[in-house]
Amino acid sequence: MPLIEWSSRFELGVMEFDEHHKHFVSLLNKIHDYVTTGASYDSLEAVLEELADYATYHFAAEVYWMRVYKYPDLKQHQKEHERFSTRVAEIQKEFYGGKTELSHDVLAFLKNWLSYHILNTDAEYGRFAMGLPHNKR
Numbered sequence: 001m002p003l004i005e006w007s008s009r010f011e012l013g014v015m016e017f018d019e020h021h022k023h024f025v026s027l028l029n030k031i032h033d034y035v036t037t038g039a040s041y042d043s044l045e046a047v048l049e050e051l052a053d054y055a056t057y058h059f060a061a062e063v064y065w066m067r068v069y070k071y072p073d074l075k076q077h078q079k080e081h082e083r084f085s086t087r088v089a090e091i092q093k094e095f096y097g098g099k100t101e102l103s104h105d106v107l108a109f110l111k112n113w114l115s116y117h118i119l120n121t122d123a124e125y126g127r128f129a130m131g132l133p134h135n136k137r
Contacts, residue, residue, distance in 0.1 A: 012126030
């Protein structure tokens with residue numbers, strides 16, 4: 001059973017971001033599968049690295065388009081990205097140092113953060129983007 005089921009409620013109407021978010025969901029589901037099946041340390045390490053790298057890529061794309069279109073809540077949006085990235089870096093550091101396993105608490109944090117961010121913070125940008133010329137972003 002997946003940690004998060006992708007559904008239309010997550011769609012912003014910004015195709016690039018929707019595709020990114022689908023990939024994020026698939027990464028969280030992969031982490032969940034690895035944790036519940038007792039995957040190897042190396043597998044978990046690799047997927048955590050992929051999550052951190054993908055977050056960096058995705059957040060940069062969001063910020064780029066928000067700057068281009070002068071999104072008024074850009075600074076607050078960036079702060080949320082920074083908090084997530086900082087927490088993922090802490091999770092990685094603890095995991096790599098052997099101080100923690102990837103627990104259900106960690107999975108709950110990832111799920112809750114991503115769901116909230118898409119459904120609230122990113123949805124605000126989606127509504128803003130719908131008012132842009134040609135509805136491109």
